[in-house]
Amino acid sequence: MNNANSFPSQIFTSLKELLGMERHAQFFSLIARKQKVKSILGGRHESKLRGRGLDFEETRHYVQGDDIRNIDWKVTARTRETHTRVFTEEKEKPAMIVVDQTNSMFFGSKSRTKSVVAAELAAIAAFRVLKQGDRVGGIVFSDDGIDIIQPKRDRRNILRFLEKVVNRNHDLAKPHSTDYQDTLKEVSKKVRNIVTHDYLVVLISDFHRYSPDVTRFISQIAQHNDVVLVKVFDPLERDIPKIKFVAGDFDTQVTVDGGKKTLRSSFQTGFDEDFQSFSAQMKKHRVPIISLDTVVPIDEQMKSVFKKARK
Template identity: 65%
Template sequence: MASAKEQQEGIFISLKELLGMEHLARQFSFAASRQKVSSILGGKHASKLRGRGLDFEEVRMYEKGDDIRTIDWKVTARTQVTHSRVYSEEKEKPALIVVDQSKSMFFGSQKRMKSVVAAELAALAAFRVLKEGDRVGGMVFSDEGIDILYPKRDRRNILRFLEKVAERNQALDHSEGLKFEESLQEITRKIRNTVSHDFLVIIISDFVRYSPDVIKFIAQIAQHNDVILAKVSDPMEREIPAVNFVAGDQDSQITVKGKDKSLRKKFEEGFDEKLLSFQSTMKKHRIPVLEIDTVRPVDEQLKELFKTKRR
């Protein structure tokens, strides 16, 4: 029999549900060499986020010693000069998936909590990386602790990672939410000790409580690795209901005059301004930001973001 939390769809998520998402990981790819030029992973990522094997690099004039099997006969016929196709060997790109299960993620106004969406996204990313043949590890952080599993090419490693995600997720209702900044300092230290060069680092969070120092740290990681940020948000964080209501937490309550059009407009403009500032800062460091909402299915959103070319 399912536990009470497992029955609260959209509020909490179970390990069984996370494992059940594996079949959805076929609908997108982090391999940017197969992405459209205009996709979210355009730019520098097109040269790094690739699969395994040999990747076509360029056509150049034939040089003595080239394997005749690499001769590009079409270009040779067109130019009347012998040309060779050059391939580069693609290297393994281990991945570290960092997922936020802190108190600010325990919010959702319609379908699911941000914490549930983040957990689903972490599962999809882990299964996708494993399917591409690379090592995958994960880090789960909350206000009350951090769990880390170092990258391995092993399904059991993913199982343990998702177990930790589910555990932290189902503890959110009684999390005190008091140690976030302390956790962030520990997170940056652990990431720095885990990630060296040529990693794929995926950070899943709402990014609402991140200090400039943490953003600076993310930019430093991106200097020698590929970093993707997945920003999870809920519609009510931008658009408050057009009714007066009371909002609060364990410490205080306030009356929100949602019927006031000017207040709703300022609320929307404030959200948009913060989002644009965050995206602009990341763009300077060539870090893509995926916008994920709590309403639409995560797999459908990823499929739209990672549209692949038809071969």
């Protein structure tokens, strides 16, 4: 394998960089809870009982059979009617973070590759879930294989997950020829074996191939779990420059004449229509989609995303 350390950090990530992402994990939440936190999944939290405590929900009139220990004496004295405090049990929302490190993610035109951005977000999400007290695990899939870290409420578990992400990220230096659909089928099988119900599933990918298999896999998981999709894209995938240039991968090179307005327009329209169609399908299954690019720092983008989510 090529030495990834010989490449700029924007192309390959490192364990040090991913551990540093923890500083961005305190400003948002992917899980909807009763606490006042910014969340993408507003009001969708239905999950297994954690059994570690109680959250105050409301005060209401006392009815026969209520526990007298929960009587709210202050409200009772003020209203001269007996009121009781109602609590809900604190709940668990284990999380599985699925991160794409296949060959299509190994692309970036200005700042970082999609694979690096995906790795950064996976780290932020993992630290955020752990800070909320829930179990977190992950699945890293590449063209060469799949790594599975079972959910645990353990910081060392996150370290193992991030190590797998880094290893798969560095393997992108090698050429690959694995069929993506075969990889996807294997990934979906692994996820369904672990994620039964009441999970949070964060799927980070470029969703470069909007196939029926992708849609079917996501819709099946979303039936009994909360799913958040994060699409990582590079601006060049939508807006080609107004110059003639050569693009290629390990096997093929093509010349693109960006000076042709019709070509640029067709490129933009194709990108937008594909994504809009995919978004519409996901909306039917109540699956939110976050879009992140490879240029703007990830913390700035996340703050913008959750600022919009609050409105």
